[in-house]
Each structure stands twice: as structure tokens, then as C-alpha cells.
Amino acid sequence: MLSSIRKDVYRLLDRKIQLIERDGEAMYLVGPVRMPVHLDGRTVTFQWYSWLTCSEAAVNYEKLLEQLAQADLANLQQSSVLVYGDFAEAEDAVTRMHSICHTGDIFGSKRCDCGFQLKQSMRTIADRGAGALFYLANHEGRGIGLFSKAMAYLLQENGFDTIDANHALGFADDARSYEEAVLVLKSLRSKPVTLLTNNPNKIEALTRAGITLTERQSIWGGVSEFNEAYLQTKRTRSGHLEQL
Numbered sequence: 001m002l003s004s005i006r007k008d009v010y011r012l013l014d015r016k017i018q019l020i021e022r023d024g025e026a027m028y029l030v031g032p033v034r035m036p037v038h039l040d041g042r043t044v045t046f047q048w049y050s051w052l053t054c055s056e057a058a059v060n061y062e063k064l065l066e067q068l069a070q071a072d073l074a075n076l077q078q079s080s081v082l083v084y085g086d087f088a089e090a091e092d093a094v095t096r097m098h099s100i101c102h103t104g105d106i107f108g109s110k111r112c113d114c115g116f117q118l119k120q121s122m123r124t125i126a127d128r129g130a131g132a133l134f135y136l137a138n139h140e141g142r143g144i145g146l147f148s149k150a151m152a153y154l155l156q157e158n159g160f161d162t163i164d165a166n167h168a169l170g171f172a173d174d175a176r177s178y179e180e181a182v183l184v185l186k187s188l189r190s191k192p193v194t195l196l197t198n199n200p201n202k203i204e205a206l207t208r209a210g211i212t213l214t215e216r217q218s219i220w221g222g223v224s225e226f227n228e229a230y231l232q233t234k235r236t237r238s239g240h241l242e243q244l
Helices: 001-013 060-068 102-106 114-128 145-156 162-168 178-189 202-207 226-234
Strands: 017-022 023-037 042-054 081-082 094-099 131-136 191-197 213-217
Touching: 001 060, 017 178, 023 178, 042 060, 042 178, 060 102, 081 178, 094 114, 094 202, 102 114, 102 145, 114 131, 114 191, 131 178, 145 162, 162 226, 178 202, 178 213, 191 202, 202 226
Parallel strands: 094 131, 094 191, 191 213
Antiparallel strands: 017 023, 023 042, 042 081, 081 131
16 A cells, blocks of 8 residues: 555656756756745745755656655755746746845844845736746855854944955855756746846856846845945945846
8 A cells, every 4th residue: 555655656746856967966856836925915826846956866756755754854955946927938037046044034134135135026026927036045144054144243243244244254255156046947947037136146147157137127125224234235345236
């Protein structure tokens, strides 16, 4: 009986798992999963995907599933993407590369503008009719991690800006990578996209990877007395682009 059930599971999931090869590694993209989301008093239904990078490809998906129970995935981070509308074929599709921000996205911290950008991106994508929001793991604090981010915040409370705080802790200005997200984007859409960002590094990462951008759309907002200096550092030291 168990064997029969497992065979049904393998058969079902086999249609929902896509292998993306990357420099000798294997990326597994699973989805779409129907994801109704509460957004501004209405329910908006996205299609959700997540991906996992492995050192090598499994012999088959059955073997991959057998390995998952033994992998400590709950203590590792996986990225994902919310897709809305006909993302593959729509003439215009808004794309947001959003870095995970525990404090801003979950707690609603006003020390940054991340929570605002997350919700505004979802609104923009839903209003435009087609798009994708990439939610990128391992990007906390521009790639330094949550624990280090807490220490960086303490330094910022004592006069350091975000860049100097990272440097004082031995980190680069920005250690984020968009390589995996770009590969997933290419697997979901081949047409140009409208990129929702103020960050020139994201523009460079996508264009360098061969993604054609229809346009760039600014996403400034969520300004408060608590993040004015943070936003100013983005503009003057990180080169973030002003609102169009």
C-alpha cells in the first residue's frame, strides 16, 4: 500500500519539478502552487514557486524526494517567487528582485523601506496584470545575515551609516548575488521585463545575464524619521537611482 502511495506522489510531483543546470550544480524549481494572498482588503491569487540548489543532480526525482527527508532544509534558506497572471507570454511583465528582510518584511520595522517595497511590489504586479516577485534568501542585510545585521544596527545607533557598519564588521558594501534568480527568471519567461528597482546593481545583474529590460520603474516610499539617513545613504553612497 505504501509503495503504491509513494508512486502516486512521485508521479504527481514529477510534473511540478523542473531541473535547471548551473555550472555543475543542479537547481530544482518546484511549482506552481496556488497562493491566495490578502492584499489591501482583497484576495489576490499568485502562483508560487520555490527552488533548491544541490551539488549535483539526483538520478531521478524519486531519489531527490528520498533525500529531502534527510536534508536539514528547515535550517537552510530557500528562495522563492510569486508569479501573477500570464507571466510567460504577457507583453508587459513587472519583475521585482526582493531581498529577504526579517525586520522590515515580518516585523514592519521603519528602520528600512523593505516592508513597504515588498507590499508595493505585490500591488504593482497585481494592478499591471502580470509579473513576478522574487523573494531572495541569503540576502539579509545585503548578504551579511540576520545576526550580523543586528550588530550593524547597533553600530548605526552609534553614528555609523549602513556601509561603514558593514565594513567595520568585515563585510563588503553589498554581497548579494542574483545568479540563481536570473536562471529561474529565464526558465519562466523569455520576453523582456519591466524591472521594479532603484538599485543599479540589480539592473546590471539582469542585463549582464542577457535579460532585456523594457524599462525600470522606481519604488521609493515608506519614508519616516527612522529611515531618512538610511535612504540618503542609498542615494549618495550606494548609487540608488532617484524616482523617475
